[in-house]
Structure formats: structure tokens, C-alpha cells
Amino acid sequence: MKMIIAIIKPFKLEEVKEALAEIGVEGMTVTEVKGFGRQKGHTEIYRGSEYTVDFLPKVKIDIAVRDELVAKACASIAEAAKTGKIGDGKIFVLPVEEAIRIRTGEEGDEVL
Amino acid sequence: MKMIIAIIKPFKLEEVKEALAEIGVEGMTVTEVKGFGRQKGHTEIYRGSEYTVDFLPKVKIDIAVRDELVAKACASIAEAAKTGKIGDGKIFVLPVEEAIRIRTGEEGDEVL
Amino acid sequence: MKMIIAIIKPFKLEEVKEALAEIGVEGMTVTEVKGFGRQKGHTEIYRGSEYTVDFLPKVKIDIAVRDELVAKACASIAEAAKTGKIGDGKIFVLPVEEAIRIRTGEEGDEVL
Amino acid sequence: MKALSKCLAGGRTAWLLAAIVAVCAAVPVNAQEAGEAVAYLPQGTADILWLLLAGFLVFFMQAGFAMVETGLTRAKNASNIMMKNLMDFSIGAIAFWAIGYALMYGGNGGSFLGWDKDLLFLGSLTDGQDMTGSASWFFQVVFAATAATIVSGAMAERTHFVAYCFYSLLISALLYPTTGHWIWGGGWLGSMNMRDFAGSTVVHSVGAWAALAGCILIGPRKGKYGKDGRVNVIPGHNMPLAALGVFILWFGWFGFNPGSTLVLVDGISHVAITTALAASAGAIGAMLTTWVKFRKPDLSMTLNGTLAGLVAITAPCASVSTGSAVVIGLVAGVLVVFSCLVIEHKFKIDDPVGAISVHGVNGAWGTLAVGLFGQRSIDILYWGEDTAITDGVFFGGGFHQLGVQALGVVSVFAFVAVVAFAMFALLKYTVRLRVSEEEEALGLDLSEHGNEAYPDFLSESEHAK
Amino acid sequence: MKALSKCLAGGRTAWLLAAIVAVCAAVPVNAQEAGEAVAYLPQGTADILWLLLAGFLVFFMQAGFAMVETGLTRAKNASNIMMKNLMDFSIGAIAFWAIGYALMYGGNGGSFLGWDKDLLFLGSLTDGQDMTGSASWFFQVVFAATAATIVSGAMAERTHFVAYCFYSLLISALLYPTTGHWIWGGGWLGSMNMRDFAGSTVVHSVGAWAALAGCILIGPRKGKYGKDGRVNVIPGHNMPLAALGVFILWFGWFGFNPGSTLVLVDGISHVAITTALAASAGAIGAMLTTWVKFRKPDLSMTLNGTLAGLVAITAPCASVSTGSAVVIGLVAGVLVVFSCLVIEHKFKIDDPVGAISVHGVNGAWGTLAVGLFGQRSIDILYWGEDTAITDGVFFGGGFHQLGVQALGVVSVFAFVAVVAFAMFALLKYTVRLRVSEEEEALGLDLSEHGNEAYPDFLSESEHAK
Amino acid sequence: MKALSKCLAGGRTAWLLAAIVAVCAAVPVNAQEAGEAVAYLPQGTADILWLLLAGFLVFFMQAGFAMVETGLTRAKNASNIMMKNLMDFSIGAIAFWAIGYALMYGGNGGSFLGWDKDLLFLGSLTDGQDMTGSASWFFQVVFAATAATIVSGAMAERTHFVAYCFYSLLISALLYPTTGHWIWGGGWLGSMNMRDFAGSTVVHSVGAWAALAGCILIGPRKGKYGKDGRVNVIPGHNMPLAALGVFILWFGWFGFNPGSTLVLVDGISHVAITTALAASAGAIGAMLTTWVKFRKPDLSMTLNGTLAGLVAITAPCASVSTGSAVVIGLVAGVLVVFSCLVIEHKFKIDDPVGAISVHGVNGAWGTLAVGLFGQRSIDILYWGEDTAITDGVFFGGGFHQLGVQALGVVSVFAFVAVVAFAMFALLKYTVRLRVSEEEEALGLDLSEHGNEAYPDFLSESEHAK
């Protein structure tokens, strides 16, 4: 099992969710985060002083998937989240060693 | 060292914390997240239009623990977080390669 | 590629960001979290009842870096985030197996 | 078309009749004969103006209650609190129009309950004939709403909404008019010269004792008391809104107390300053108490202290000196802190906003304070020889007035507690008084109204397609 | 130096002349001769007092609109809404001072538009000569601002700020004064005894029909309607603020309606109670409708219902009985729910706060209600024999008055819709009516004003160095 | 029991004495003889009504200040701001009752300070004898509170709470009464016909110069200025609340300025419109300035501009034409933006809400504006021949009045700056003026009051057991 961590533009969440649903991934955990990268933040003005807000609002999605599905899931996410403009985000894949479903105590791929 | 990532129902946080304290785990990092899974969201009405809110409030706990403790910690969390109803959440275990305590510069299991 | 997860005091974020920029790390994802550890929370009073708030505000930074940079990045973070007082936080390093830049579809270290 | 405007515009020759009538009526006879054109404002019109302005301010207190209550409770119940505050006024106003007013002020009843079938539906068919009566109804309805809304905060975060609607109907149609009749409507307590100038007992205690009965019957919020009896803290979600609410309430109280002269007389200014001073002293009293007791000055309790001072001065505002007002307020501020603690920790009654302590305990304290600090020399500025109070205990008048006041406090308590208990019990076994455990955990906004108060996460993602 | 103070202080011998003048003028002739020193308040001064107080309350409605609008829209546009509400008053007031008032109430125009060059800039050079005129201007300017601000909510979250500023100028300088002149300023509709006492049509419909034109021209918010025509929900961000706004509006409405007597007469009290009852009934009507339709009582619609009741009673508030007021309000509460749904789902017009339904549809309903529920016996308490209405349909007066009212509704609709459409079209092709897609996605706070309404994440990190 | 109610209820035969007295007193002699029953409102009662109503509005400004200040500062200090705004009124009111009023208006002092031992504790023992005096005290105490509360915002986010409490005591008991006596209480500046009608200098500048002294002594917030002298931005946390505060303040200002006639005269309407126009112009001026300077119209500065316009018109509101009011407001709006920038960037004085620029700089500007735009022909509507001003510079009156005004501005500045500096220095070395670095970083809510303003994370987890 792998943990896919995708950082995307907030307004793409729904599309990513739907794309994942199509390939049978029906669980995920979403966090509101701030991202910093090549996409430069904007300048804000407050009481006459300009200042740069480097951190832009992003959404982070954690999705645990079976190994076989990783490639497909990444592709789906990448497609759905893409606008082609800077700041679209990244996808990282981390190994997962164990998984447990709290409700039933099931383990491994059963959990998903 | 492993990183345990537990996604639980928010009101179970305190119990999980206490269960972990009992087995000697005294550190953790908590994030407010939204979860999507088998537990279906609820329907909300706003100005007369029904719409489904799929994302339910959950709490994500990141707990780094020594390898020996992983099984025990997972069991404790699972027990404390369980209500038996759908949406209780999951526990994932990821490998950690290094750890540093910022204050002292200590490394490895010393950090915990 | 590794994923560095640093949990630091909120007001150190800017310094950590600058320290990372100096060594060429220009991307990161930041989350507001609550931390629980040796640094004990504070007592609050609400309508005459004292209660302990164990969870302190922290900032979690996820930084994906090339393997060569991990040590340097950890050292920079540790230095910039350090106050020497309890609660300074931890750094964890997790393995990353794959990475994709959504905008371009690039993979691997190219992503960073 | 508007009278003055037309006049200015010169575009029309016809004047508003009303304006002419007003002008004519207002010109003193001799002045008129002498061809003088200066007209004066009739005292009766001025009285109507005063009643309405004060009533507007009291109406605005609904906003204050809504803000205080939502500030001191959790975000997941914020919409529900808004609905309750909106509906207790709305339902209450219709109920008071339909029947409440007839029961409270109808002249054909007895000393226990009023009655006048011509006042049902405010005599809608003969509308406009009695403008003074209309002004009086307006002033009374906003008071009735205040009594009703007190319950909302005390029973917050767990009450079934439909039960709350029925409760609003009952208190405004029946409960409030009854005790109101006793003291203000020509009933038996009023006849004994019990002094409750603006309603420490009639309004605030009535609301609070109903809240007490309701809180006991409904039980504490889930999680408020641990299995071991431990008291858990359930903090509110927005202290600035709570503070805004207190400022609004204080502002509205300047209608509540001075308006209760009911006629526009010089005496309104003394009432305004006793009100301001007691509120200030209440804030200071509560702040110092928390400072000593908890080692830090606590905002939430200081807000309660301000309101406690206001509630306490409501009965004696036109009977005591400014010095006494300060003392009454100070005591109220201290009292409210201890009362909140005792009710929460000893009696294990869960009142999230402290309404019982603020309105009930201090309503009683304020009513009794008339018997302690009352000065006939001040009271008589507002009342007649035979209706003025006797001096209070601290001003050499002995215990007579205190006795009358105590009788009022006790009998209102007994009556309201019993009737409200019965009423809530009835609701409990008919429409359900309390939401289910799951509904409570989910929050009343979602379970009762199907929406959230702060649905922001969504707006960034789900819907921006 | 202040008059009374000086007097108290005794430190100065000179009195304020004004005070003396007032006192002298107010003493009736004979009393003066007889050496009596009691002075009375002139009716004219009382009228000024009443106009100002009512005007203050109406001014405060700006805060109410701002809160309702921001509560029902997203956080990323909250600062923009505040700016718009601040500027429509500010720009509008200057425009109404410079020219609007002369066009609305100038006596030298015709029945279509007023004119009086001495009223330009409110005759600034001769200031202070006409205090009654000043009071009248004050009362009218806050009404003009109300009409203007209605558009802000309907076109929220996508309108280019500079276009909104120009719009504010135009509506207060030209559009509002024109229809205002027709009905209140001595124009043709007023001459037909059309009754729009406090402005269901003159103020609310004018604002709403302008909003309608604007909404059609600017199109819905991005994401509001899916490609398949599906209606997406874009929830607001703060329901307690929206509710606070409604309480403030209701409070302000007690200046809006009773103040429209323009003179201080007993009749203000009847207006106050029809206003209170219709609002209450509107809240109940909307709540019950949503309860039946959506299975849960909905807060946002109930807030709209309250406002709908208030808008609907604005025209007939001084012409109907309290019973009729309750019915009018109830209908308004039901109507607003269906109207919101039809406009959003059938017509696919995106009005985030329901302004068109609240102010337009119910403005029309209220104006027509005069022709249905109006009673000459009540109306005549405020008007002359020849200017009072005839009885409404339900009171045996036949269809005459209803016809006049309908004519008013239709002609104002036609005029405003056309002119507002032209105006917004002009703005569209000059300064741009709508922000770009990216600006809209980013939020108007950042794109139009360069800052955020809730910049909190930063405050913990970025700046605490 | 309430007078009118009883009357309506018919349940009692006894009337309120007060009502009868009022009625009798109000019937003109001859009318009475002729058996006429129409009574009129005495001018004295009307004056009391006006003072109270205006005072209520000014009181409500406390809520406005609280909202503005909390909106423009960080969430971690929100409860502390609420406490300060509550306590500066509460402590201030008690102090002004105990001694301040005697020092300000006591007739037995000199031209530097008043004194009257009968006014200590407002002569509590002889209460109710002087209702006009009571009304006057009420109106003055809310002004004193306004002066006090200005400091709260400027010194926000770092001031030790106990020091703030002592400061509140001192300014209301001593500092404000002194300069107040000079200008309004019969003191030396008033004798020179310095015109500060509603207190640009007496109230606003006094508060602002005290704030200036405090800000210098306490130093900037941690992190405000980088080591390299760089100015860091510390944004506030809630712009809608800040905007709500400004609307509330503007609403309250309609009590502040028109109320300062102190008697109910026709002239209140001119004051109301100059106030409305200057505020509007101030908003526009600030908006345009930021638009040009920062390329985007800035909300926070526009809010300051609105307040700047209000502060600036406060002195000349009853001495200038509406045209002049617009100009004065416009200048104020421009001025406040530059002043904020200079104070923050050049002088490196950290005033989070812009209080010094709004109340100090524009208080001075408004006071001087009387000498520039003042018209004797308008001023004399409110004053006597010998107390009215001379025409201002732009109206051909030369520099006399400007000189007097300037003298007032300078002497009040000198006195307040010195005394306030001494006062804050005293507090610094006794109770500590500033919290520790850690306390500041943690936020004053936690460090000073032990609780949070928005404790929401908890409510979902910790306590729901």
C-alpha cells in the first residue's frame, strides 16, 4: 500500500475527487494548507504598506491506495488537477507499511 | 522509528491521547482535516437548494514511535477511537528514516 | 527523494523559510497544527473553571528534497527553528518513492 | 407622498391633514385668538414618542441577546441560536397581539389575571382609534420578548427547536402576562406597592425561573459533566461577538429603564444615570471578583457582571440614589460570579451563558434592593403619595418595604417555577424537549436546520466549478 | 463651550443665544404676560427632532445591509462588500447633496422631474436659514442610500468596484430622485393618490429593479450554474453576522416607517406596531414555508422572510389594521421563499442574498396590498379628505385604489428596469462591469483592494519577527 | 406598576403623581382657566430628552470602538480589547461620578480647574433634585469615556491590563476634566470664544495626545520594526467587524455632534447634515488617496478616513456651511492617510488602528478649520452676539479666530502630552506599562485573562466527552 500525497489548487478538489471515484478510489483525507513554491505569492496592502504573501492557499489530499492502483491514481489526479499554469502542485508517493481500519480492526489492503 | 498516521472522529481525540499516554507515548501532532470515505456526508440545505457535503470533519494524528511500540500504539489507538460505527477512521504506519529534536539536536529514538 | 516533516514554533516559520531558500530549497507546504509533547500546555479559565489546554499551536512544514540535500536541509531547519526552549519541535525524514509535478507531468527529482 | 416634502417641493397645494390637525391642536387657545401661529407639542404626543423610542431600544436588545448567546456557545449551534432569537420575538409578538396583552392589561379581569375581549388581536377592527394604547402595546411587547429570550441562552445547544417555538408561544401568551398582571397590570402585588420599576422580577426573573425549570428538566449538555462528576469546560466560540452583545444590551437598557416612566418627564435622567452607574459597578465588581478568585480578570464573567448590574438596577432605578446604585451594581457583579459557580459546580445545572445567575439571582437581588436602599424622597418623584414606597432598611424605613418586595420575589418564583416546569414537561412528552445524542453531537445547525453557520471550507472547493 | 454646562458651571454669564431664543419663542403669549416662565417645545422643533431620530435609525440600516450581505457571501469578498456599503452611502450623500435633492423635491420642475437651482448643493451659501429643510434633506438622503445599497448584495462577488462607485453616483443623483419625484416629490403618481407611505416602491423596488437589471447584465457568479444547467450552491460565510444584520435592519425600520409621518404626531405608534407585526409574521411565514418545503426550518430564508415582511408593510403601514399587517407579512414570508427559488432555479438569475425577492417582489406586493387591505378610516388619520386612499378590495372599496397602486408598480418597474439596464450597459462598455475570471476566483478582496478580510494565518508567522 | 398601563388597565384608581404633575405643569395658564385639558411638553423636559437620547447614541460608540480596535488587531488579543473597552467606560464612569464632574463643571474653581464639593459623587445624597443636572452629567460621562477609549486602540496588543485600568481612572478623574474645564467648563479658552462645538479637541485630541504619549513610552509591538528599520505589517484579524465598528461610530456621532447643542433647538438639523457630509467626504477622500497612492482602494484606510471626517467636523459642525463641511471632510480623508504613513514609517510610532491620526491630527485639523471656514452668520444661530465666533479666513474674517483656535490646539497638546507622559511613566515604574515579551507573543488574551477569544478547536475534541 502507498500513501499518495497530492498538493493541488483548492478549486480542483471536486474534480480530483470525481476522477478518483471513477477509478474506484473512494477514500481520502483533505487538509487546508498553504503552499510555497515557484508560483510567487501576491502583494497585499495593509494600511498603506505593501507586503508579499508568499504562502498561497492549497489543498493537500492524503490517499492510501493499493500498490497496483498507484500509477493510475497518480495519473488521474494529475489530469484532473492540471490547469497548466504555475502552481498546479505536486504528487508524492510514500510507502505505507501497515494499515488498520479502526471500526473493524481489519488490516492491510482490506482497509481501503 | 515509524510514523503512525491515525484519522479519527474528532471527539475521540482526548481518549486516544489518554490511551497513548498509558503506554508511554507522550508526543503527537494533531491536524483538523476533512475526511471522505464510506461514511457518506450529510445533505445540507442552503437557501432552498439541497447539496451534499461529502467531507466530514476528522482529526488526523501524527505520532512518531519507536519500532517496538508500533503494534501496541496502533492497538491502543484502535481501541480508544472505536465506536463501531462507520467512519471511525484508519491508521497508517509509514517508515521514518531519521528524526531530530530541534532544541537539542538529538537524533534517532532519543527524539521521542 | 525524501519528505522532511518539520514541526516548529509558528513564529519561526519565516526564518526557516529563509534558511531553506539559502540552500536552494524553494518549495514547501505548510499546515497549522496543534502539538502535544513535553512542553506542557497552559491553563485556561473559562467562566471560572480552570482547564488545561494541552495542545499548543505549531506549524508543520512538509518539504520534499533530493536525497543529497536532506542532511543540509535538516541542519538548516534545526538551526533556524531553534530557540533552545522546550517545545522547539522535531524533524522527521520519510522516504518518498515517486514524485510528479502536476503542471508538466515531470517526475522524480525534476519535480523539485 | 410625504407631508414635509410636499410642502418644501411646493408641487402640491394639499397639506397632510394630520399635520394641520397637529398644528391646530397644539396652539394654545389664547395664542390662537391673538393670531399667533406658534404651535406646541402636546404632552400626549411626547409620551408616545418616548414610549416608542424606548421600545425601539428594547427591541434592539434581541440582537444583543443573540450575540451574547452565540458568542458563549459553540460554532455548531450558532444558526440555531439565531433562529431562536428571531422566532421568540416573532412568535411572541403575534401571541401577545392575539391574547397576551388582553390577559395582562385587560381591565375586566381580577387581581390574578386580566381580561378584555376588546384587546384580543389588539382590537384590530377599531385600529388607530387609540394611539396611546398602541404605543403602550409596543412598549410591552418588547418587554415580553425580553423575558422570552432569556430562556434561549440557558437551554442552548440541546433544545429541540419545535419545542422552543411552542415555549415562545406559551410564555408570551400566558406565563408572562400573568405575573405581569400581578405587578404592572393592576394585580395583587402592585396593589401592595411592590416596586419593580422596569422589571427585575416581572421580566428578568420570570425569564430566568422559566430557564431554571427548563434546564433542570432538559439536563446538561452532553459531556458537560464527566462520569466522576467532574465539570468539563465547553467554551464558547466568539468572545468579541459576546462583548458586542453586551454593549448592545447596555445600549438597549437605556430604553428599558428610563422608558419605564411611560411618560416623558424630567425624571428619566435620574433613571438613566442609576442605570449607567450600576452597570459600570457590576462590571468592576465581577472583574475584581474573578481577579481575586481566578488570579486573572475574566472577560466572560465581567460581561455577565455588567448585565447583572443592569438587571439588579432595573427594579430600583427610580427609587435609589446614585450612590446606592453603585453599591447595588457592585454587589450584583460579585454575586453573579459566585452564583454562576454554585449553579454549575454545586447544583450541576448547565446554563451555558449564565442566564439564571444574571437574570434570576440578580433579578431577585435588585427587587430586594428596593427594600434595602429605596428612598421615598426619590421614589415620590415618580409616584403618588399613596403609591410611593416607604424608605428601605438602610434609610431608616424598617422592614416593611423589604417584606413586600420579598413577597413579590417569592411568589413570582413559586408560580413561574411550577408553571414553567409543567409547561416544559408537557413539551417533553409531546414534541420532545431535547434533541437526540447524535443530533447534539452533530450540532443543532445541521440536525435542526440542515445548514452550517460558517460553511467556509466548502466555498473554496466544492462549489467553485 | 456648551450651553447647559456653562449654566451649571456658573463660570460664565453669557447664555447661548439659541437657548434663550428657543425659550422665549416657546412661551405662550399670555403666559409671558402673566410673568410665567414655563416654556414649551414648539411643534416645529419636535418635527425636526423626529425626522432626525428616524433618520439616524435609517442610517444605521447601512450597517445592517453590510452585515447581511457579507454573511451571505464568501469570506474572500468580505472587504469588498464593506467598501461598497461604505461608498454607496458616501458617494450617494454627496450626489444627493449636489443635485439629487433638487431633482426630487425642487418645486420648479414638472410632474416628471423636479428642479430648483437654489437646492443645488443644498443652497450651501444660505446655510442654516431653513432648519426644517435641512432635517428633510437628512431624512431623504438616508432613504436614497437604502435604495442604492440594495444593489450591492444582489450583484455581490463579481462586480467591478469602480463600476459600483459610478453606479452609486448615478442612482443617487438621477434614478432615485426621478421616481421619488413621481410619488413623493409632487409628481404624477402622487397626484393620483397612490399610497406608498414609506417607500415599498419608491425605495425598495427601485433598488431591486436596478439590481435585477444589473444581475441580468452581469451574469451569475462563476460556478453558480453547471454546464448541464445544474444549480450549484455557494454558501455564505457567516450566518451570525447575517442575522445581526437583520436585527439591525429591523431596528432601523422603526425609523423608516414611523419616521415617514414626517411630523411628530400620535399616529407614529400605529405605524410602529404594524411594522413589528408584519416583520414577525414574515419571519414565521418564511420559516413555516421552508419547514414544509425543505423539511427543516431554514435560517437564511427566515431572515429573508423577516425583511420581506418589513418591505411589504412599508407602503401600507399607515393604511391598514394590525390584523391586515399580520396577513400582509405572512404572505410576504411565503412569497419570498418561492420567489427566491424561482429566480435562482427557473430564471437562473444569481442574486446571492435574495435582494430582488425581498425588495422587488415584496415591494410590489406591499404596494398592491394597499389596494387590497387599505382602510380609508385608518389612512385618513394621516392624510386629508382629498388625499386619503379609498378602501381596498377586501374592505368593500372596489378596485380603484388597487388600480392606482398597480399603475405605480408597473410604471416604476418599467422606468427603472430600462434606465438601470442602460446605465449598467454603459458602465459595462466603459469602466467594465465585471471583474475577470481570475480576479473573481481570487476573490475581490485581493483583486480589487489588495487585502484580505481575515488575514490571520500570517499574523502568527510572517510578521512576528 | 406602570403609569400608562395602569391607566389602560383601569385596574387601579391611583395615577402616577409624576404624570399628573407633568400634565398640570404643562398646561398654559389661560388654557387651564378656560377649562382646556390639552397639555404641552415643557422645553426643559424636551432638553433632557434630547441630552439623553444623544447620550445613548454616544454611549453606543463604545461598541464601535471595540469592534474597530479588535478588527484591526490580532485574534490573540481580541478578548483583551473587549475588556479594555468595557472597563474604560466602567471605571471612567465611576471616576467621573466620584470626582471628575466636580473638577470639570464645578463653579467654585478657577479658569484652570473647576471645583464644587456638592458635585462629588454627583451629590448622591440629594439625588433627584436636579434632573437637568443629571441629564448633563449623563451626556458628559459618555464624552469622557470616548476620550478614554481612544488610547485603547493605539496602545493595543502590548499594554499591561492593570496599567490600563489605572490609566482609565486617571484620564476620567483628572486629565479629561481639566482640559474640558478650559473649553467647556467655563475656563480660560472658552472665555476667548474658542469654538470646539462637540469636542474635536476637548474629546478627540485629548484622547489622541494621551495615546501618542503612551505609544512613545511603551514602544512598538514586537516585530513591528525589523532590526534594519524595516516596517513589518501586522494585519488585523477581522475587517467586517472593523467596518461594523465604523458604522456604529458614525451612527453614534449623530448623538455626539447634534447632541452638543445641549438644548433641543431647530439647529440640530444643520449639525446632523454637516456631520453626515463630512464623514462621506472623508471616506471618499481617503479612498481616492489610497487608490492613487497604493493603486487599489484600501478598506482599512477608508474606514479611518470616515472617522477622520467625523472627528474633523466635530468642532466646526455648527459653524460652517454644508459646502465647507464637504471640503473639511475631504481634507481630513486625505490627511489621515498621509498622517498614518508618516507616523508609522517616519516616526516609527506603532499605532495599530491609526488612532493618533484619526483623533489627534484630525482633531487639530477640525479645530483649526473653524478659523478657516467658520461663518459668524451660521455660528450665531447657536450662540449669542458676544459668544459667537468671527468669520474665518476664507470668509473674510481675517486671522483672529484662527489664532484663538490654534492657541487652543497648541495648549491642549502641550498640557496633555506632558501630563499623559508623566502619567504613563508613573504607571511604567509602578504597575508595569507593558507585558513581557513572552506574554506579548502568547497574546494578551491568554497571558492577561487566561482565555482565548475563539477557542474552537477545543470544543470539538477536548471537552465533548
Ligand SMILES: Nc1ncnc2c1ncn2[C@@H]1O[C@H](COP(=O)(O)OP(=O)(O)O)[C@@H](O)[C@H]1O
Ligand atoms: N519541495 C516541496 N515540498 C513540498 N511541497 C512543495 C514543494 N514544492 C512545491 N510544493 C507545493 O506545491 C505547490 C505548487 O508548487 P509551485 O512550485 O508553486 O508550482 P508548480 O507545482 O506548478 O511547479 C506549492 O504551493 C507547495 O504547496
Ligand SMILES: Nc1ncnc2c1ncn2[C@@H]1O[C@H](COP(=O)(O)OP(=O)(O)O)[C@@H](O)[C@H]1O
Ligand atoms: N484511502 C484512504 N486514504 C486516506 N484516508 C482515508 C482513506 N479512506 C478513508 N480515509 C479516511 O478515513 C475516514 C473514515 O473512513 P470511512 O470509509 O468513512 O469509514 P471507516 O473507517 O469506518 O471505514 C475518512 O473520513 C477519511 O478521512
Ligand SMILES: Nc1ncnc2c1ncn2[C@@H]1O[C@H](COP(=O)(O)OP(=O)(O)O)[C@@H](O)[C@H]1O
Ligand atoms: N512523538 C511525536 N510524534 C509526532 N509529533 C511529535 C511527537 N513528539 C512531539 N511532537 C511534536 O513536537 C512538538 C514539540 O515537542 P515537545 O516534546 O513539546 O518539545 P521538544 O521538541 O522541545 O522536545 C509537539 O508540540 C508536537 O507537535
